[in-house]
Amino acid sequence: MELGTFARHRRLRSSEAMRRLVRETELTPAHLIYPLFVEAGLSGRSPIPSMPGQDRLGIDALADEARRLARLGIGGVMLFGLPAAKDDTGSGAWAADGIVQQAIPRIKDAAPDLLVMGDVCLCEYTSHGHCGPLRPDGSVDNDAALPLLAETAVSLARAGCDVIAPSDMMDGRVLAIRRALDAAGFSDVPILSYAAKFASAFYGPFREAADSAPAFGDRRGYQMDPANARMALGEVLADLDQGADMVMVKPALPYLDVIRAVREAVTVPVAAYNVSGEYSMLMAAIERGWLDGGRIIDEALTSIRRAGADIIITYHAKQWAERR
Numbered sequence: 001m002e003l004g005t006f007a008r009h010r011r012l013r014s015s016e017a018m019r020r021l022v023r024e025t026e027l028t029p030a031h032l033i034y035p036l037f038v039e040a041g042l043s044g045r046s047p048i049p050s051m052p053g054q055d056r057l058g059i060d061a062l063a064d065e066a067r068r069l070a071r072l073g074i075g076g077v078m079l080f081g082l083p084a085a086k087d088d089t090g091s092g093a094w095a096a097d098g099i100v101q102q103a104i105p106r107i108k109d110a111a112p113d114l115l116v117m118g119d120v121c122l123c124e125y126t127s128h129g130h131c132g133p134l135r136p137d138g139s140v141d142n143d144a145a146l147p148l149l150a151e152t153a154v155s156l157a158r159a160g161c162d163v164i165a166p167s168d169m170m171d172g173r174v175l176a177i178r179r180a181l182d183a184a185g186f187s188d189v190p191i192l193s194y195a196a197k198f199a200s201a202f203y204g205p206f207r208e209a210a211d212s213a214p215a216f217g218d219r220r221g222y223q224m225d226p227a228n229a230r231m232a233l234g235e236v237l238a239d240l241d242q243g244a245d246m247v248m249v250k251p252a253l254p255y256l257d258v259i260r261a262v263r264e265a266v267t268v269p270v271a272a273y274n275v276s277g278e279y280s281m282l283m284a285a286i287e288r289g290w291l292d293g294g295r296i297i298d299e300a301l302t303s304i305r306r307a308g309a310d311i312i313i314t315y316h317a318k319q320w321a322e323r324r
């Protein structure tokens with residue numbers, strides 16, 4: 001009886017040079033966006049306990065940070081603001097002298113080639129912590145949120161923001177923002193919409209970092225049910241119809257199937273947000289010596305790229321680029 005044949009897959013794994021030759025997926029700092037938390041009234045940096053290695057930054061710390069990120073070749077930053085005061089509507093989000101509006105020129109002056117993205121949402125600015133104004137029954141008023149989000153986007157563009165990134169999950173916000181940007185003379189400013197954003201427990205550490213936890217209830221009335229992948233495609237296509245230039249899936253690692261499905265369904269750049277809980281989960285295990293920090297982060301980020309993400313928003317960006 002003749003033996004069957006089998007393929008020698010290991011031939012192409014025999015040395016680092018060979019592995020490099022046949023590697024299908026590339027990860028470079030240019031693909032990465034680093035989130036920054038800018039806090040009003042803070043001088044210097046203040047560590048975020050739930051996110052080891054991450055800090056909130058005062059306005060005075062931004063120029064140095066921006067120069068360091070640019071030197072590392074990182075693609076850009078995503079800005080989140082911690083305002084001095086909050087109110088019912090979240091008016092700090094569109095204040096001309098708001099914390100993010102002040103931060104943008106500091107960063108652009110220090111590092112003109114570092115792309116500055118502005119997260120557009122109201123939850124960091126509302127006293128109740130929801131992503132839009134409330135109706136008397138406590139639910140978020142979708143249509144009342146739209147002009148406020150649009151005004152926030154225009155005010156960020158006016159401050160010099162390169163990319164507007166709405167993360168609120170109100171229906172119609174991309175259209176409202178596109179129209180407002182165009183009317184204000186910012187027709188060249190692109191929109192990266194957090195299109196498929198799930199109501200995820202992986203955002204836990206972020207809500208401490210950005211002080212944006214809802215005072216009551218949760219976000220399941222506007223963010224997506226983690227069980228729904230087809231619906232995620234519906235969200236993506238709707239945002240593209242309304243004028244989004246790039247779309248995001250969020251979180252990333254537990255949603256690689258969604259990233260892949262979106263990648264196959266659209267031609268625009270796809271971003272994935274490797275969120276706070278994904279970061280803290282790895283960092284906690286690395287700190288305990290349970291995972292090898294030198295390898296695990298590379299593997300996680302490469303896997304997000306392999307699934308189909310062009311752009312990764314990740315808290316690992318700086319440390320990964322420094323160690324590379």
Ligand code: PBG
Pocket residue numbers: 119121123131167168202203204205206207212219274275276277
């Ligand atoms: C604002 C916003 C959130 C995140 C990004 N933009 C929080 C939320 O929706 O609760 C989460 C980011 C992270 O967990 O790293 N709406």
